[in-house]
């Protein structure tokens with residue numbers, strides 16, 4: 576654990592006492608991360624635990640609450656606790672904070688996560704979907720801040736494709752908390768069956784899982800001779816593509832094409848100032864980029880009007896739409912949970 580930042584100057588301490596500290600939780604299918612945070616000092620301390628899925632949801636809640644209480648005890652003599660934010664894989668019903676058959680948390684269907692946490696902690700907890708929180712962090716602390724905008728749409732390319740929409744600095748969660756599922760937008764109607772029940776979702780082409788699956792299918796079908804017979808990960812495929820392997824490159828081009836098709840619809844629908852692509856696969860941004868922009872240009876007349884360097888963008892820079900890689904790395908979801916209490920429109924941020 577990093578305790579180094581506890582020892583801050585008196586001047587900073589006075590400022591942060593006014594603003595308080597928050598505790599954020601990033602609940603993942605493998606790991607549980609709990610952090611204490613202030614706006615001025617950032618992450619004060621982080622606790623990392625395995626997610627004991629086999630022990631059941633109550634045991635995981637027990638672990639979460641134990642870590643939250645430990646951080647609260649450690650910092651509440653220095654700062655006032657401003658709130659607790661929890662990010663979870665979805666689908667998550669808000670404001671109830673109830674999970675609905677989450678693919679990454681098997682056995683948690685119907686679990687009232689917010690109620691279970693509040694009962695144990697005896698205080699208010701704000702629960703949000705992890706992809707919404709990554710988008711919030713990217714907006715407030717990452718690319719949104721760099722670009723000077725308070726609205727964005729983010730696609731997170733990881734095991735699946737997460738999505739979050741931030742409007743005016745707040746999460747747009749939809750009527751029941753389930754907005755921001757563009758990872759399940761149909762890209763190719765006759766494509767492979769997605770765990771969500773639809774065929775040809777964006778997630779089936781542009782996630783880390785998807786590029787690995789595509790590689791093994793093409794190898795098995797004899798369509799990727801340059802990949803040989805070995806087993807590939809998203810990272811080794813990207814390395815091979817950067818080194819010039821044509822079959823690895825093609826896999827990333829195809830993923831970029833699916834992303835471009837999805838982004839064209841999102842730009843046509845919302846024309847936000849910023850669309851951000853994040854998650855582990857974005858390390859291959861330079862491989863994805865050409866096909867993304869080719870599809871955007873081809874399929875979205877809105878994009879052609881408002882893209883950087885368009886005639887409109889030259890006379891109305893604030894009206895421009897940008898599509899850029901995320902700035903924050905794997906901490907985005909945890910940071911989003913930490914800043915949620917500072918930005919929440921109450922449990923739960925359904926709509927302002």
Ligand SMILES: [Zn+2]
Nearest residue numbers: 759769771776
């Ligand atoms: Zn799907």
